[in-house]
Amino acid sequence: METAPSSVSCLPHQTKMSKAKKVLEEAREIQNPELDLFDKGVATFEEMPGLLNMTNITRLTLSLNRLKSVPPGLANLTNLEIINLANNQIEDLPLSLSSMPKLRILNLSINRLYTLPRGFGAFPVLEILDLTYNNLKEDSLPGNFFMMETLRALYLGDNDFEKLPPEIKNLKNLEILGLRENDLIELPKEIGELSRLRELHVQGNRLTIIPPELGNLDMSSNKAAFRFEGNEWVQPIADQLQLGINHLQDYLRSETYRILYNRYLTNKPPVPPPCVDKAKKVSRIR
Amino acid sequence: MMMVNQKDASPRIPRLGAIENSSLAQRRASKGSKDDLSYYRYEEYDNVPLTPKPINEQSLKVSWVTNIANMSRDNMLCSKCGEGFEAQEKIVNSTGQLWHQQCFVCAQCFREFADGVFYEYDGRKYCEHDFHVLFAPCCQRCGTFIIGRVIKAMNSSWHAECFRCEMCQLELADTGFIKNGGRALCHECNAKVKAIGLGKYVCHKCHSMIDDQPLKFRGEVYHPYHFNCTACGVELDANAREVRNRPGLAKNDTNELYCLRCHDKMGVPICGACRRPIEERVVTALGKHWHVEHFVCAKCEKPFFGHRHYEKKGLAYCETHYHQLFGNLCHHCNQVIAGDVFTALNKAWCVHHFACSVCDQKMNQKTKFYECDLKPVCKKCYERFPKELRNRLRRQHEATPRRAPTPSD
Numbered sequence: 001m002e003t004a005p006s007s008v009s010c011l012p013h014q015t016k017m018s019k020a021k022k023v024l025e026e027a028r029e030i031q032n033p034e035l036d037l038f039d040k041g042v043a044t045f046e047e048m049p050g051l052l053n054m055t056n057i058t059r060l061t062l063s064l065n066r067l068k069s070v071p072p073g074l075a076n077l078t079n080l081e082i083i084n085l086a087n088n089q090i091e092d093l094p095l096s097l098s099s100m101p102k103l104r105i106l107n108l109s110i111n112r113l114y115t116l117p118r119g120f121g122a123f124p125v126l127e128i129l130d131l132t133y134n135n136l137k138e139d140s141l142p143g144n145f146f147m148m149e150t151l152r153a154l155y156l157g158d159n160d161f162e163k164l165p166p167e168i169k170n171l172k173n174l175e176i177l178g179l180r181e182n183d184l185i186e187l188p189k190e191i192g193e194l195s196r197l198r199e200l201h202v203q204g205n206r207l208t209i210i211p212p213e214l215g216n217l218d219m220s221s222n223k224a225a226f227r228f229e230g231n232e233w234v235q236p237i238a239d240q241l242q243l244g245i246n247h248l249q250d251y252l253r254s255e256t257y258r259i260l261y262n263r264y265l266t267n268k269p270p271v272p273p274p275c276v277d278k279a280k281k282v283s284r285i286r
Numbered sequence: 287m288m289m290v291n292q293k294d295a296s297p298r299i300p301r302l303g304a305i306e307n308s309s310l311a312q313r314r315a316s317k318g319s320k321d322d323l324s325y326y327r328y329e330e331y332d333n334v335p336l337t338p339k340p341i342n343e344q345s346l347k348v349s350w351v352t353n354i355a356n357m358s359r360d361n362m363l364c365s366k367c368g369e370g371f372e373a374q375e376k377i378v379n380s381t382g383q384l385w386h387q388q389c390f391v392c393a394q395c396f397r398e399f400a401d402g403v404f405y406e407y408d409g410r411k412y413c414e415h416d417f418h419v420l421f422a423p424c425c426q427r428c429g430t431f432i433i434g435r436v437i438k439a440m441n442s443s444w445h446a447e448c449f450r451c452e453m454c455q456l457e458l459a460d461t462g463f464i465k466n467g468g469r470a471l472c473h474e475c476n477a478k479v480k481a482i483g484l485g486k487y488v489c490h491k492c493h494s495m496i497d498d499q500p501l502k503f504r505g506e507v508y509h510p511y512h513f514n515c516t517a518c519g520v521e522l523d524a525n526a527r528e529v530r531n532r533p534g535l536a537k538n539d540t541n542e543l544y545c546l547r548c549h550d551k552m553g554v555p556i557c558g559a560c561r562r563p564i565e566e567r568v569v570t571a572l573g574k575h576w577h578v579e580h581f582v583c584a585k586c587e588k589p590f591f592g593h594r595h596y597e598k599k600g601l602a603y604c605e606t607h608y609h610q611l612f613g614n615l616c617h618h619c620n621q622v623i624a625g626d627v628f629t630a631l632n633k634a635w636c637v638h639h640f641a642c643s644v645c646d647q648k649m650n651q652k653t654k655f656y657e658c659d660l661k662p663v664c665k666k667c668y669e670r671f672p673k674e675l676r677n678r679l680r681r682q683h684e685a686t687p688r689r690a691p692t693p694s695d
């Protein structure tokens with residue numbers, strides 16, 4: 001990975017600074033509002049002195065580091081619109097983040113989150129929230145999670161959800177919902193109320209049947225992407241999927257399917273076992 | 287025994303005169319309008335004083351006839367029992383009448399009058415206590431005797447301080463009252479009750495009913511004529527406009543009133559659709575002002591009501607119709623893409639924002655990238671993904687490297 005340059009010892013002591021410090025200094029000099037600390041080998045915010053005073057910055061990229069936690073003071077950088085913390089080792093978050101007035105994009109993918117702080121859903125203008133590859137499930141969502149009405153994209157792929165709360169319907173502006181490779185055994189019919197939804201990723205779950213309400217969604221436009229592979233679909237759905245997404249959509253809207261769906265619900269067939277072995281996920285390392 | 291009637295010896299129980307003759311009514315009539323006078327006709331009303339002390343001090347002075355030398359006691363008879371007097375007996379003389387000492391007593395308790403003070407009623411004399419017990423009026427409200435000013439109203443007697451408006455508790459003795467449904471009410475409360483019954487407002491300033499259009503101002507209603515235009519001073523009518531100085535705030539105590547003419551001159555925004563002034567929330571877009579409900583999509587004509595709109599060639603569109611008609615929004619900045627468009631992964635990006643979703647490094651049409659959940663990931667970042675994730679993604683056949691799209695217009 002990183003190797004210290006051998007010539008370091010002959011430099012004056014004060015110039016021996018980490019890559020992160022160098023970036024910070026430069027950014028301060030040129031007043032760069034976009035701070036790039038990608039892959040700088042930092043494990044704590046203390047290694048980035050002065051960062052929490054750089055109130056002018058609008059973007060902070062800290063992805064691919066070894067951060068384990070985020071200090072509440074990060075929220076003092078009130079001009080931040082984008083925080084990218086992807087691929088770190090973050091186990092918990094401060095609630096203060098949720099009050100950041102301009103934060104539009106928050107990337108927390110590939111971390112070690114088992115929970116989110118209470119009140120997490122208070123973000124006033126958040127548009128894209130990426131929580132892919134963590135250890136979240138329905139119980140770990142705070143009560144106000146689905147109050148983030150400004151969300152356009154919610155990525156929850158590679159987590160441990162078995163059910164998605166029906167409150168999902170409150171995310172009226174949602175265009176993208178990522179649920180790839182969770183443990184979902186059913187989808188809430190309320191997804192059908194998300195009139196702007198054009199991307200739905202539910203590959204690699206334990207789904208058997210789709211609520212007919214999802215037929216309301218526009219699955220076959222050229223901007224739509226509905227991914228259903230790798231589930232335990234009942235045969236009629238599997239057949240339609242073979243034929244193509246527009247066939248599935250027509251089928252979901254049909255009276256035939258409504259009857260099948262209701263009969264299926266009354267029969268209460270057994271739930272398929274977890275089909276994805278995610279025991280090796282690095283997000284589980286404690 | 288003979289009874290002597292002495293009218294002037296004690297105060298009389300007040301007789302209630304006609305309302306027009308009462309001192310209060312006369313006072314009102316002399317300074318008030320005709321309206322005022324007719325108003326008092328609603329109810330008997332008077333305030334004749336009833337004083338505890340005899341009106342005429344002189345007449346009550348009791349003198350002891352101890353030395354009436356030039357009068358023969360033989361001719362003197364007691365006014366009560368009609369008997370004569372003994373030679374050395376004390377004789378009570380009051381206003382020309384004579385009594386045995388033991389006969390000059392209260393008709394009720396047969397005791398002498400303390401300090402010689404008595405009250406006469408119907409030819410009988412009473413001590414102060416018994417007179418009150420027997421004849422003094424009792425206050426309808428507090429139930430005690432009324433000494434002094436008696437308010438006769440609502441078929442009862444009242445202390446002046448006990449006769450109050452049943453709604454607001456205002457003292458009514460000097461202001462008069464109106465009987466409304468068996469209740470004594472002050473002017474204002476009566477007007478309110480009446481106005482509510484008629485579905486009308488009561489002016490917050492003069493407290494009388496507003497027959498024509500009321501003027502709303504700072505949350506209350508008024509007769510418009512109580513106000514003048516803040517700018518030109520003209521007396522206002524119901525067309526006056528309240529101008530909110532701090533739009534959006536609930537506090538309206540800095541609001542001002544203007545006549546319609548001045549209001550229109552003040553540059554109050556005019557709606558670009560209906561051409562009428564906008565009193566409430568103003569939407570400013572496309573270089574014009576709009577009523578919230580009149581700012582609509584040029585295609586479907588539905589109001590945006592604060593939802594995002596998209597502008598093109600001086601027209602506004604809802605998201606659906608903008609895309610239907612013109613194309614793309616950048617996935618990252620959510621703005622309409624003006625110049626070159628990167629389209630990939632079912633999304634579009636503006637030239638500034640097509641970047642790796644992990645490292646935020648910009649990519650161009652030559653950059654190779656991977657996708658994860660239809661997000662672009664540069665090769666370097668993809669290779670730093672956890673190995674097991676890469677394996678799973680590969681197994682799902684989703685990790686095919688792709689060439690970035692060519693920018694298109």
Ligand SMILES: [Zn+2]
Binds near residue numbers: 428430
């Ligand atoms: Zn009283």
Ligand SMILES: [Zn+2]
Binds near residue numbers: 451453472476
């Ligand atoms: Zn009153």
Ligand SMILES: [Zn+2]
Binds near residue numbers: 493512
């Ligand atoms: Zn008035």
Ligand SMILES: [Zn+2]
Binds near residue numbers: 516544548
């Ligand atoms: Zn005026």
Ligand SMILES: [Zn+2]
Binds near residue numbers: 559561562576577
């Ligand atoms: Zn209008």
Ligand SMILES: [Zn+2]
Binds near residue numbers: 584588605607
């Ligand atoms: Zn429209």
Ligand SMILES: [Zn+2]
Binds near residue numbers: 621637639
């Ligand atoms: Zn953009």
Ligand SMILES: [Zn+2]
Binds near residue numbers: 642645646663665666
């Ligand atoms: Zn990258």
